[in-house]
Amino acid sequence: ETGVTQTPRHLVMGMTNKKSLKCEQHLGHNAMYWYKQSAKKPLELMFVYSLEERVENNSVPSRFSPECPNSSHLFLHLHTLQPEDSALYLCASSQDSDRDNQPQHFGDGTRLSIL
C-alpha cells in the first residue's frame, strides 16, 4: 500500500470514447503528478499540480485534460485518443512541488489500451 490509489487498473477504449482516470492520495501531500510510461521508454512527466493549481504542462496534447479538485484527488480526462497513447499512466504525489529534494510516491497505475 503506497498511499496513492489509482482507478481503474485497466482500461480499454476506442479512439472516439471519453473516459477518465482517477488518483487519490492519503499522504497529506500538496503536490500531485501524472506520468506516462511506455514500453522501453523512460517515465515521461505530463502534468504537475500544487495545491490544486497546475504548475507544469509538459507539452501534452490537448486530448489529455487534467483536473485537480482538491489536494487529495487528481483526474486525467481522456478523449479522442490515438493508438500511440496506449501506455501505463502513473500518478504520484510529494509533500511539495517547489522543492527539489522530496521523493515522489507512486500509485500502481492504469494500464490503458486504445483500440
Added chain:
Amino acid sequence: QKEVEQNSGPLSVPEGAIASLNCTYSDRGSQSFFWYRQYSGKSPELIMFIYSNGDKEDGRFTAQLNKASQYVSLLIRDSQPSDSATYLCAVNRGPDQGGKLIFGQGTELSVKP
C-alpha cells in the same frame, strides 16, 4: 544525449553477489538523485535518495554519488531473487525545477538462485 542514462540490461547476477547499477546524467546543476525499484506490473517504489557526494547506506543498499563525474550508482549486497526488478534512476535538476524528476529508462536486474 539523453538527460539520464542507464543500461537497459538485463543485468544478471547470482544470488548472494553484489549487483551494481549505474546511472549518468547530463545536467551538471542536478542536485537530488533517487533510485526506484519497479516490479513488473507494479508502481515504482522509492529505495534511496542521495544529495551529497559520497556513499549513503541503507541495509543492503548503498547509493554512491559523484557530481564531478555526473554519476550515481546503486549497489545491492547479498542479492536475492526478490531483488529481481527494474531499477529506475531519477534526477532533479535543481531548486528552480521544483519537483520535476527526469527518469532514466531503467535497468532490469535478474538475480539467479
